[in-house]
Amino acid sequence: MKQYDLVIVGGGPAGLAAAVAARDAGIRDILIIERDGRLGGILNQCIHNGFGLHTFQEELTGPEYAHRFIEQVQERGIEYKLNTMVMEIRKDKTVVAMNGDEGMFVIQAKAVILAMGCRERSRGALNLPGYRPAGIYSAGTAQRLVNMEGQMPGKRVVILGSGDIGLIMARRMTLEGAKVEVVAELMPYSGGLKRNIVQCLEDFHIPLKLSHTVVKIEGRKRVEAVTIAKVGPDRRPIPGTEERYECDTLLLSCGLIPENELSKGAGVELSGITGGPVVNDALETSVEGIFACGNVLHVHDLVDFVSGEAAKAGEYAARYIQKGDKREGRSILLRPMEGVRYTVPTFIRPQEMPEEVTVRFRVADVYRDCAVVTYAGDRQISRRRKKILAPGEMEQVVLKKEDLMEEGIEDITIRIEREA
Amino acid sequence: MFDVAIIGAGVTGCAIARELSRYRVKACVIEKEEDVCCGTSKANSAIVHAGFDARPGSLKARFNVEGAKMMEALSRELDFPYKKNGSLVVCTEGQDRGILEELLRQGEENGVEGLRILEQEEVRKLEKNLSEDVICALYASEGAICCPFHLTIALGENAADNGVEFYFDTQVETIKKQEDHYEIHTKAAAGTKGSEIAGKEIRARAVVNAAGVYGDVINNMVSEHKLHITPRRGQYELLDKSTGDHVSHTIFQLPTKMGKGVLVTPTVHGNLLVGPTAEDIEDKEGTDTTAEGLRNLEQSGALSVKDLPLRQVITSFAGLRAHEEGGDFVIGEAEDARRFYNAAGIESPGLSSAPAIGAYLAKEIAKDLALEENPDFVGERKGILHPGDLSMEEQNEWIRKQPAYGRVICRCESVTEGEILDAITRTLGARSLDGVKRRTRAGMGRCQAGFCSPRVMELLEKTAGLSPLEVTKSGGESVIVFGQNKEI
Ligand SMILES: Cc1cc2nc3c(=O)[nH]c(=O)nc-3n(C[C@H](O)[C@H](O)[C@H](O)COP(=O)(O)OP(=O)(O)OC[C@H]3O[C@@H](n4cnc5c(N)ncnc54)[C@H](O)[C@@H]3O)c2cc1C
Ligand SMILES: Cc1cc2nc3c(=O)[nH]c(=O)nc-3n(C[C@H](O)[C@H](O)[C@H](O)COP(=O)(O)OP(=O)(O)OC[C@H]3O[C@@H](n4cnc5c(N)ncnc54)[C@H](O)[C@@H]3O)c2cc1C
Numbered sequence: 001m002k003q004y005d006l007v008i009v010g011g012g013p014a015g016l017a018a019a020v021a022a023r024d025a026g027i028r029d030i031l032i033i034e035r036d037g038r039l040g041g042i043l044n045q046c047i048h049n050g051f052g053l054h055t056f057q058e059e060l061t062g063p064e065y066a067h068r069f070i071e072q073v074q075e076r077g078i079e080y081k082l083n084t085m086v087m088e089i090r091k092d093k094t095v096v097a098m099n100g101d102e103g104m105f106v107i108q109a110k111a112v113i114l115a116m117g118c119r120e121r122s123r124g125a126l127n128l129p130g131y132r133p134a135g136i137y138s139a140g141t142a143q144r145l146v147n148m149e150g151q152m153p154g155k156r157v158v159i160l161g162s163g164d165i166g167l168i169m170a171r172r173m174t175l176e177g178a179k180v181e182v183v184a185e186l187m188p189y190s191g192g193l194k195r196n197i198v199q200c201l202e203d204f205h206i207p208l209k210l211s212h213t214v215v216k217i218e219g220r221k222r223v224e225a226v227t228i229a230k231v232g233p234d235r236r237p238i239p240g241t242e243e244r245y246e247c248d249t250l251l252l253s254c255g256l257i258p259e260n261e262l263s264k265g266a267g268v269e270l271s272g273i274t275g276g277p278v279v280n281d282a283l284e285t286s287v288e289g290i291f292a293c294g295n296v297l298h299v300h301d302l303v304d305f306v307s308g309e310a311a312k313a314g315e316y317a318a319r320y321i322q323k324g325d326k327r328e329g330r331s332i333l334l335r336p337m338e339g340v341r342y343t344v345p346t347f348i349r350p351q352e353m354p355e356e357v358t359v360r361f362r363v364a365d366v367y368r369d370c371a372v373v374t375y376a377g378d379r380q381i382s383r384r385r386k387k388i389l390a391p392g393e394m395e396q397v398v399l400k401k402e403d404l405m406e407e408g409i410e411d412i413t414i415r416i417e418r419e420a
Numbered sequence: 421m422f423d424v425a426i427i428g429a430g431v432t433g434c435a436i437a438r439e440l441s442r443y444r445v446k447a448c449v450i451e452k453e454e455d456v457c458c459g460t461s462k463a464n465s466a467i468v469h470a471g472f473d474a475r476p477g478s479l480k481a482r483f484n485v486e487g488a489k490m491m492e493a494l495s496r497e498l499d500f501p502y503k504k505n506g507s508l509v510v511c512t513e514g515q516d517r518g519i520l521e522e523l524l525r526q527g528e529e530n531g532v533e534g535l536r537i538l539e540q541e542e543v544r545k546l547e548k549n550l551s552e553d554v555i556c557a558l559y560a561s562e563g564a565i566c567c568p569f570h571l572t573i574a575l576g577e578n579a580a581d582n583g584v585e586f587y588f589d590t591q592v593e594t595i596k597k598q599e600d601h602y603e604i605h606t607k608a609a610a611g612t613k614g615s616e617i618a619g620k621e622i623r624a625r626a627v628v629n630a631a632g633v634y635g636d637v638i639n640n641m642v643s644e645h646k647l648h649i650t651p652r653r654g655q656y657e658l659l660d661k662s663t664g665d666h667v668s669h670t671i672f673q674l675p676t677k678m679g680k681g682v683l684v685t686p687t688v689h690g691n692l693l694v695g696p697t698a699e700d701i702e703d704k705e706g707t708d709t710t711a712e713g714l715r716n717l718e719q720s721g722a723l724s725v726k727d728l729p730l731r732q733v734i735t736s737f738a739g740l741r742a743h744e745e746g747g748d749f750v751i752g753e754a755e756d757a758r759r760f761y762n763a764a765g766i767e768s769p770g771l772s773s774a775p776a777i778g779a780y781l782a783k784e785i786a787k788d789l790a791l792e793e794n795p796d797f798v799g800e801r802k803g804i805l806h807p808g809d810l811s812m813e814e815q816n817e818w819i820r821k822q823p824a825y826g827r828v829i830c831r832c833e834s835v836t837e838g839e840i841l842d843a844i845t846r847t848l849g850a851r852s853l854d855g856v857k858r859r860t861r862a863g864m865g866r867c868q869a870g871f872c873s874p875r876v877m878e879l880l881e882k883t884a885g886l887s888p889l890e891v892t893k894s895g896g897e898s899v900i901v902f903g904q905n906k907e908i
Contacts (some may be wrong), residue, residue: 025830085828095669096812100823100837103816122868124735127657131708132737134900138870145874151888151901176905220705221898237711248902261832264662408789 005029005321007095007109009086009262012041013296013303014310015115016069021314022113023076027321031107032073033097039073039080040066041117042140042295045147048168050195050394054174054304065303089114089266093289111289111317114263114277115310118256118295126254128160130217133224139165139253143172152176154249159183160198160214162190164392165299168252171200175250175312180204181245184228186214186235189366191255191392193301200202213237216368217250226250256299266290273342276299280347281357282316283309288325291317298344298360305360330402332338332376332412339363339370339389339416348412350404360396361408363389363416372397373417377409385419422446422800423603424787425624427592427638429453430461431568431771432763433630435778441582442782442799443791445746447583449576450620455855456848457572459632461771462858463707463739464654465683465696466681467670468569469769470507470560472527472535473680478613479749480556481530483773490775491494498578499803500570501688507563507670508543510724515674516554520558523675526785528558534561549666563670567688568771569858570803575778577847578801586848587615595627595844597757602642604626611896626759626785633742634765635750643754647764651704651740654696657744660732662865664690666725673724682720684728689861693890694721694728696739697771707738734866741767743862746801751777752784759788804842804859808834829879830872832865840876851884853877854894873900 005027008015011034019032028352038044043051046062053059056068073080080100085310088096089223093112098104120138137153143165145151155178159166163183170180183201188211190197205235209228216227217239230241258276260268269278269286276297277285284291293313294306329351334343343361368391376398381403390397405410424440426433429451437449453459468491474480495502511520520537527535532598536559543550543557580586589612596603604622608614611728629638639833659666664686673681679698681771686694698715714736721728744765754760759778761784765776770777785791805814807825818838819826825838843859850856853863863869877891877900892898 035831083827085831087828087834098815098819098826098828100819100826103819103826103855104812119867120870122734122866122870123659125733125866125869127714127733127736129709129711129714129736134898141870145901146905149874149878149888149901150902152905155902215711217708219895221892221894274710304572 001094001232002107002342004031004107005110006031006113006317007094007107008032008113008115009089010034010041010296011036011039011080011117012115012117012184012294013043013069013306014117014296015041015113016066016073016116017307017310018113018314019078020069020076021311022318023078025315025318027318030078032078032081033084033086033095034080035085037083039070039082039160045140045144046168047147047174048290051303054302055307071094086262089262089290091267091287110321111291111318112287113313114290114296115294116259116262116296118258118299119163120252121255121257123252126252128214128217133217133219133222134218135223135248136139136250136252139169139251142169142251146172146176151180154178156181156247157249157251158228158245158247159251159253161185161252161254162192162208163253163255164192164196166251167192167196167200169251169253170206170235171204174204180206180342181247182206182228183208184214185210186213186231187211189390189392193278193392194390214250215242223248223250255408256295258296258299260296263292263296271342271346274344276344281343281345281349281353282320283313283345284316284320284412289320298342301311301392305394309355309360334359335411335413336361337413337415339365339367340414343414348399349402350401353401355401358396359399359414360394361414362394363391364391367416369419371417371419374399374417375413376403377411389416421601422448422622422624423669423791423797424626424628424785425450425602425622426628426630428459428630428632428659429456429576429586430459430630431457431572431575431774431776433618433628434572434579435774436628436630436763436781437579437583438575438594439778439782441579441584442794442797443786444794447584447790449579449586449587450590450592450604450606451588454588454612454851454892456576456586457569457858458894460739460742461568461572462505463656464568464768464771465685465693465738466564466687466771467507467683468564468686469477470527470562471530471532471772472523472558472560473769474530476526476529479751480599480769480773480838481671483749483751483776484769485531486776487773490779491564491566491615491772494775495566497799498801500574501567502564503688504564505549505686507560507672508509508547508553509558509672509674510543510550511556511674512723513555517556517722521558524560527752528606529567532560532562533791547667547669547671548725549725550671551722553722554724565670565685565688566771571771573848573859574801574803578799581801582797587611587617590615592638592674595638597642598878601625604761606744609896613656625759625789628761628763628781628785630763632766635742635766636744637760639754639762639764642757642760644756645754648745649765650700650743651706652743652767653699653701653738655709655717655736655741656693656695657717657730657733657736659692659694659729660734663692663729664734666729668691671724678810681723682717684721684725692729694770699745704740707737707740709736713738721744735868743767749773751781761785794823804839806839807836822857829875830862830865832867832871833861835860835862837879841877841883844880849884851880852892852894853900854879
């Protein structure tokens with residue numbers, strides 16, 4: 001059996017940044033396993049720009065952003081295997097993978113980093129009623145067809161869901177000559193970034209209908225029309241509000257689901273809210289020596305945050321390989337409260353944590369003139385005013401070690417409070 | 421001149437074709453869709469019913485019990501998934517236990533073996549997730565599940581390998597009775613180019629009507645004994661594989677005046693299936709699902725099974741039962757049309773009955789046309805190899821021979837390129853994404869083809885020689901793309 005210190009599953013931005021950071025922390029023996037024919041993950045199909053504003057202070061396209069990290073991986077001589085799919089990860093950190101040249105093989109790792117990304121919610125999972133013709137695609141599939149295969153999947157388009165990929169595709173399809181009739185969003189707010197709503201819809205006069213959903217899909221072989229309707233507070237369609245759009249395509253951008261089938265197989269505990277692993281301050285999952293970062297951990301909005309988080313995972317994995325595990329000792333639960341849907345991480349170990357830990361979270365609704373407030377037990381340790389908070393944007397607070405060292409802190413809570 | 425023309429390539433038509441190919445015969449199957457298994461045979465509960473449901477003395481009872489007894493051996497011969505998981509009809513608090521006893525009696529009269537009424541405690545031991553209200557159940561050890569796609573495809577493939585000709589994209593328009601044969605007029609199905617016989621006149625000494633919900637239309641072209649078939653829609657939800665062990669038996673509800681109720685069953689592939697509804701509709705193509713139907717399902721499923729993990733739905737679909745007014749199958753030569761054979765009104769348990777219907781009609785036709793045995797008939801057929809079912813050593817042996825077996829195309833179901841190439845190149849090979857999906861499961865998993873469809877398209881282009889514009893989801897006008905960027 002082949003041995004590696006560190007095996008990284010997935011060669012997207014998360015896997016790449018984790019590899020670079022682990023190498024820089026002194027780990028020599030690293031293998032990245034990627035099922036696609038190239039490194040870079042989902043960024044390879046994101047040919048629009050807007051990447052890297054935080055990391056490189058410039059606007060890059062997805063492939064350009066990925067390329068910077070691929071270069072860093074190559075400069076460091078980090079080993080990677082392409083066209084190779086990880087089939088199984090076991091609790092003992094053996095990894096089973098397969099490709100056409102080597103067949104199926106098993107690798108023993110000292111630590112594993114999960115960086116498998118996420119998948120899109122499908123029409124089936126949304127349980128949309130109607131026929132099942134051709135012409136219904138998740139926005140990411142359409143993106144791949146247009147950007148990677150150069151093929152146009154539709155001429156007249158309705159989009160359900162205002163996630164970022166859907167917004168980006170509304171613009172892309174328009175630029176390629178298609179007519180995007182409408183974007184319907186079930187929630188009373190968009191799930192995408194504000195800047196994408198402006199640049200991808202408003203600039204092209206594409207209407208965004210909030211609190212709307214698809215109630216009917218017509219066409220037996222190919223989509224012929226889609227009917228949308230307004231929904232009430234219970235998110236059920238309101239009879240009489242139906243609007244029918246003739247179209248040949250329905251794109252879905254209704255959320256992303258972290259791809260954790262492999263993690264489950266390894267016995268990793270998952271969060272019911274994020275769909276990603278439950279991790280501690282070191283981004284270590286419930287299985288010792290298995291770490292997670294990027295979209296497999298929780299769905300990010302900006303790739304810059306993915307890279308930042310993944311670099312941490314790389315460092316922590318390196319520390320684990322060099323120094324072993326420090327799981328005993330005090331561990332404080334982070335509780336999302338009023339308006340906060342989840343936090344990553346879920347546990348903080350004051351003794352083990354570095355001087356600062358970034359906690360990322362999303363809010364449950366749109367909040368104006370409010371504050372993000374953090375408590376250690378009953379004691380307020382930070383308060384940050386916010387003009388607006390929206391579910392589409394990832395938020396963060398930074399926890400300081402010094403605030404958490406005192407004994408007897410039962411939990412840390414983060415909540416949204418109204419500003420007087 | 422054909423000896424026999426079979427109309428419809430569902431499980432019934434394919435079973436008849438396969439059994440006929442045991443004889444020296446020039447036979448064809450004419451199908452308006454692009455592939456076998458595009459009608460009701462692709463959207464049903466996939467249960468091989470033990471046979472206690474049908475009224476004793478009915479054709480349904482006879483062919484169900486016979487067919488179910490043939491199915492296991494057939495699954496080995498033709499290499500399709502089949503599992504005898506046993507079934508339970510559950511009786512809940514306040515329901516009439518007498519109905520269970522009646523079913524038991526009926527089953528025994530029909531010749532079903534292995535029926536037994538179980539009391540609450542015993543039932544609970546068998547299935548921990550039954551509703552708390554369940555007080556007793558009828559257990560049928562012979563109840564089984566199968567893969568309806570693979571069953572139908574295997575029958576069709578084996579028939580074709582033994583010489584039966586298949587014509588897809590070809591719709592039968594009229595049938596005229598002549599002195600000693602029938603004249604069949606066909607046209608290319610809407611949105612298709614049709615097969616080489618489309619638009620031409622075909623002559624056949626005998627005709628078999630296996631046209632599913634269109635069985636009445638075909639029958640009424642030649643017979644004065646008019647049939648009337650109502651499509652009775654059944655909607656389903658299919659749940660993720662992670663839920664497949666929620667129950668291990670097929671769980672039926674007690675039949676009531678309102679119908680047979682909703683069943684919950686594992687599938688042979690490890691998913692959980694909840695359905696069907698029962699709605700009479702007019703449209704013979706009305707396989708759409710409705711918000712109301714799906715909602716009813718979810719409520720009704722919970723009556724027999726608790727904690728149904730309905731959040732794990734990966735897809736919903738609907739199929740149409742070919743319900744004939746008379747309430748029974750219509751099988752055999754039409755009284756007033758010599759050598760015109762019906763296999764009509766084949767609603768549930770049509771899947772279970774198919775092997776027996778095929779054997780029976782083939783024998784009748786062979787006798788009638790004085791067909792000789794086919795000495796070259798080969799009954800065995802190998803299905804598509806799925807390396808995932810093999811040990812690591814065996815897989816590696818395959819990958820060494822054919823690296824395509826090491827390249828995963830569908831990540832959710834771990835389907836390799838090797839399997840997809842096999843599906844496209846074998847007899848009656850796949851021509852569409854759905855064709856590949858039914859043969860290999862690529863695209864049938866939790867992401868519902870989001871990931872693999874561009875990759876499968878590419879393989880169809882390379883291997884079946886299609887242009888990107890010719891690749892469809894399910895034939896005809898179901899194209900995936902309209903052209904190159906900036907071209908449209
Ligand atoms: C349409 C779209 C638009 C976006 N726009 C922006 C933007 O404007 N600005 C911005 O900052 N961010 C944007 N993003 C977000 C950014 O692309 C993601 O945050 C980032 O790609 C996530 O990185 P990741 O490595 O976690 O996942 P991914 O990029 O998905 O990488 C995961 C990798 O793991 C591999 N993998 C998975 N399973 C296995 C397995 N079993 N074996 C081997 N390999 C496996 C996959 O093939 C993939 O390469 C956008 C994303 C999309 C989809
Ligand atoms: C909701 C539901 C649940 C069921 N559950 C079960 C079950 O659990 N167990 C069981 O045993 N049975 C079950 N059944 C019944 C079973 O699915 C059917 O009896 C069986 O599939 C019928 O097969 P078929 O070949 O007769 O019809 P089909 O599969 O419909 O095939 C008929 C074919 O004829 C073609 N055709 C029609 N008109 C023409 C024309 N003019 N020219 C050319 N071709 C034509 C059609 O395109 C079609 O492909 C169920 C059915 C439904 C709807």
